[in-house]
Amino acid sequence: MAGANSTPRTSRFDQWRAGWRVSLRMARRDVRRHRGRSLLIVIMVGLPVLLLTAATTLWFTDDLDASERLPFQLGSSQGFVLEPQSTQLRQLLDPMSQTSWDGEPPASSPVPGLTKGDEKASLARLLGARLTEVTTTPATLRVGDHYQSGSVLGVELAHPEALAPRVSLEAGRWPTGPGEVLVTVQGLEHGLPASGTIGLGLLDPTGETPETAATVVGVGRGYDTQGSQYFQPTDLVTTPLTSDASQRQWLVDRGTPITWGEVERLNTYGIGVFSRYVAEHPETVTRQQEGEGGPSTTLLVVSVASLGLVLLTTLLAGPAFAVSAARQRRTLALAASNGATAGQLRRTVLAQALVLGVLSAVVGALLGVTGGVGAVAITRMVRPDLLYGPLQVPWAAVGLVAAAAIISSVVAAVIPSRGLGRLDVVSVLRGQSVSSPLRRRVPLVGVLVALAGAATVTWAAFTRPDYEFVLFLGGSVAIVVGSLLTVPLVLALVARTAHRLPLPVRMAAREAGRQRGRATPTVAAIMAGASALTVVCIGLEADTVRQARDHVPVVREGQAVIQGTTSPQRLPELARTVESSAPGVHTLVINDLVDYTQQQGAAMLAAMRPGCALPDVVPGPVGGDVATEPDTRCSTAASFARNFSGTSIQAVDLDQLTHFVGLTEEQRAAMSRGAVAVVDPLDVAQLPLPGPTGHLLRDIESLRPVTIDEDRGVATFALWRQRPGESDTTAPPRASDVRTLRLPVIHVPRDRWNRLVLIYNGSPAGIITTDSAIRLGLPVSPSGLIARADGGISTDLEARLGDAVIASQRDATFIVERGYQRDDTLALVVIFGVIGLIILVATLIATALSQTENAPLLGTLAAVGATKRTRRALAGSQALYLGMLGAVIGLLVGLAPGFGLARVVLTRVTEDGVPIQPENIPVPWLQILAPVLLVPLVAGALAWVSIRRAPVVVRRAT
Structure with missing residues (x-):
């Protein structure tokens, strides 16, 4: 009975729970x-x-x-269903995605009763549904004197309520014909008016559709879609339009869904289908795309x-x-x-x-x-x-x-x-x-962990293993953790060597070394923001370098190219339009000496090489970025070599060339007598020779054209005419057909010669005048139009010339090459602002907490006669010291992940799958050091200002 009055024992869990509750x-x-x-x-x-x-x-x-x-x-x-095709389809869920056939696809079954221009009725009978026609047409939109490109959605509006929200009316009324349009909210954002009249020119393969006036009758929304993925808002909504460039589809309105079996049946008629039911039940799709993407990365x-x-x-x-x-x-x-x-x-x-x-x-x-x-x-x-x-x-x-x-x-x-x-x-x-004595093993372990993390990140960046992302992330965490373990050692070492520092900084360093338990978290907080900033800065700089490296300029920077899909014979007309709109702008129409009409008997011109027989005078593949020997020592310039950069002979108008390149009177006179203009060979002697594999030209300034051999300012050319029935332009001519010419050669400095480079035409090896080409019987085919201005083409001038060009030719564009420019400036400002804010907030709060803990020390200093200036110097030095130390360590911590990320971004992979590592890693030191140095200074200044009066010391034990 002794145990009857004893207190029942509580379990460990009950004790643990009670302890946590208290x-x-x-x-x-x-x-x-x-x-x-x-x-x-x-x-x-x-x-x-x-x-x-x-x-x-x-x-x-x-x-x-x-x-x-x-x-x-x-x-x-x-x-919706798409227009029938001539072959059967094997579509996936998206009608724009197809699985391949084993061989040629079979011809599609004819749609019963299908006639050209009346597809809607036959498709409606085939589907047993009411169809609504929808068209999407690219167009040129004119508001006043300003032109812009846009897209027009044409929809049958018999039952507009069934179209929402794909097509919706927000203000005004529905259009009743192609002469009336709704302007969408995107169109309003692009500068279209909410009322009035606009010029509407539909684009087709010829680009010659006349402009019509369209009255704006309302504001709404309209979206273009061709499949499950493509989905874009349009600028205008009207009734269905007819154009060779229009894309048509028909919305299917019926009570029963379109099942996957029906999709397969319609594919046999060559009809692509996008079904709501199949999209909502993708498990019914029996065909799967090879290499289909995995699950969404949102959770990751x-x-x-x-x-x-x-x-x-x-x-x-x-x-x-x-x-x-x-x-x-x-x-x-x-x-x-x-x-x-x-x-x-x-x-x-x-x-x-x-x-x-x-x-x-x-x-x-x-x-x-x-x-x-x-x-x-x-x-x-x-x-x-x-x-x-x-x-x-x-x-x-x-x-x-x-x-x-x-x-x-x-x-x-x-x-x-x-x-x-x-x-x-x-x-x-x-x-x-006082902090407990420093353990020697902890910093050693920290150094080893940080080095292991840096090695992991570097290895992952070089080798790109399967779990590259996980290894990269794990290595970065290891660097941070290892660096944190070494912070107490750094504080202690700096405190021991602080005798050379000014008095306030010396006291701050020794106080931090003595109170390592309090200083280490402060340094770590600042280190976190600084390391994140370092990684982001290096990664963004690498991304900028990569995109700038991959950017292929159309013409030399500062010049413009005028492009369009109409007949090249209209290029001279566009040149006159540009010159009349801006007299200070020089234009140059580049003519290929090739007969693109494929008529037989075209004349051909090629430069001769000493020691090379005429059959060997053929142009070899040329690129401008590989320092290797040419494909053959007999490769030369020819009128029919436009497929390879730096090998073609082209023709231009003499007056245009004189103003565009800046010919002297002597050079102009020589060109008028039939001379050939080439780049000064002394200016390109140090550049790499053209490569034999036709590498894509990227750097216009480093291009080296094929050399035309000269003898005392004269070069030898072979001129012949292709015989009827011969279509191969590289086939050697018969000796009896060849006529030898000796033409004078003039040299143009490389700086001015590069003005002639048009990327899709390549760099010319030689230039003659159009009059000389006609005298020689060579075909003259306009192929490119470029423009330049002595004072540069401003953005306002670009917009004015763009309107003038579009007014002359509906689908023409006036594009000024301004080099690579980032288009995410706002996003970058937000990113840097957020990171800078985190660093500043972390530094200020950590400093404020440290100052609160240091209040007894400041009180003691005031009690023994320290002035406000002395106490301010000490407070500011403590904030500056901890902030600077944390920033420097954070900078060092972020270098390894930053370099690894930059190496991954900058690594190029050849067509054979061989990675090419970057030679160097760009580091934006200014963007990194500015906030890293500025934030500690701001924290130190605020800590200095926060000391306003002497504290009241009531009692202190030490």
Whole structure:
């Protein structure tokens, strides 16, 4: 009976739960008691959550999935069918995607009763449905004197209510014929009027459709789609249009769906089908595309972003929890002296982190979702032409981000809580607080981990293994973790060598070395932002270099090219249009000496090479970027060699050439007598020889044309006429047909010669006048038109000349080559602004918390006579020192992942699959160093200003 009055023993789980319940209650009270410190932690943890959840909301709303696209593609119809083709189809879900046949596809079955021009009736009988014709036609739109390209959606409007939301009316009335149009919200954004009249010119293969006047009768929306993926808004909506360039389809309106079996049956008639039912039930599709893409990467992206959030938030929130643990040292020491275990002390700190983490995650997520919803609403009002789907808040992704923030808060508090197990109770109660001795193994392990991470990142960048992304991410995390373990050693080493520094900086360095437990999280928080900035800057610079490298200029930078699909014989007319619209602009019509009408008996001209027989005088493949020997020593320039850059002989008007290149009077006179103009051989002697494999010309300035052999300023040419029945231009002529010519040669400096390069015509090896070509009996075929201005072609002049050219020829374009230019400047500004804001906020908050912890020290200095200037210098030096140290370490930490990312971006892969590594990695030091140096200076200045008056010292134990 002795055990009847004994107290029942509680289980370990009950003790653990009771301990956490008490710790959480104390944490909630501590959060309310220290609102300022709690607010700072909420900002540190909640800011990344806010930004990520807002971006996620925008992303999911902007990204339309298949089910959200269907109403904009089909309205309320069951799908649409395309025009019948002459061969049978084997389409996939998308009618624009086909599986290949084993051999030639069989001819399609004839559609019963199908007649040209009356396809609708026969297709309606075949489908047993009411059809609505839809056309999409490219057009030139004129408003006043300004021309622009656009697209026109033509729709039968007998039942407009069934077309929404693919076609909808927002203001005004529906058009009743092709002379009336609706202007869409995209058209309004492109500068079209909401009322009045516009000029409408439909484009067709000839580009000669006359312009008609179209009256704007309303504002609406219209979308063009040809399959499941292609989906674009149009500029105008009207009734169906007829043009050779129009694409037609018919919406199917009936009560029964279009099944996959019916799609296969219609494919036998050569009819492509996009079915609503099949799109909603893709499992019914029996044919699958080879190499079909895997699942959506949305979850992967959100997961990676959440992992990054854990790492970033852990580093940002570290200083707050470190200072919080430091402020509670005395309270925790008293609890330890009264029997509290190390586990109970740790739970006290971790409970605060859990409470603040949950609060920060909830506040950040709610504000982020609210901000994302507000951004969507504002975007819809400011840019109604942008296509946003239904508002979609991805609560699963938001929950994942919030959970990551909570985990990061707890992880950030783990390190200071682990230090409580080695709490020196006596020293803390006496007011002495010094970091424990540095463990030599920890920095060594950190160095090894960082080196292993850098090696992993570098290896992944060079070899591109299967799990490249995972290895790259893991190596980057290892670099960060290893660097964090070495920060205490860096603080200690700098403190030992600080005797050469100025007094305030020396005191700051020694204080940080003495209080490493407090300084390390501050340095880590600043390091996080600086390393992220370094990686982003190097990656973007590499992307800019890659896109600039892959950019192929059409003409020399600053010049313009005039293009169109009509007959090349109209190029001289366009040249006169440009010159009359802007007298200061020089034009040049480039003529090929090839008969493109394929008539027999065309004359041919080729430069002779010493020691080479006439049959060997053929042009070899030439490129301008490989320093190898020519394909054959007898390769030369010829009138029929336009397929290879740097080998063709072309003809231009003498007056145009004189103004375009700047010929001297002597050179002009020589050209009028039949001379051939070539680039000065001394100017291109240092350039690589043309390569034998026809590499694509990318760098106009480094092109070296084929040399035309001269003897005392005269070159020998062979002239012959192709015999009837011979179609091969490279076939050697009969000796009896060849006439030998000796023509004078003039030299044009390379700087002016490169003005003649037109990328799709290549660089000429020689230029003669059109009069000389006619005298020699050579065919003259206009093939290109370029323009230049001595003072450069401004954007206003480009727009004016563009309107003049389009007015002369409907589908012509006037394009000025301005080199590669990024079109995502706004996005880059936002990215750099966010990263800079995170660095600045982390630095300021970490500095503020450190200054709060240093208040007793500043009070002691004031008590012994330190002036405000001295205390300001100390406060500013502490903020500047920690900020600069964290920025420098962050810069070093970000270099390895940045270099690895840049190497992946810049690596080129040949046609044989062989990777070509970049010779060097560009580093934008200015963009990296500016914020890295500026932010610590700003933090130091704010810390210096924050010291305003002498503190009141009531009592201090030390």
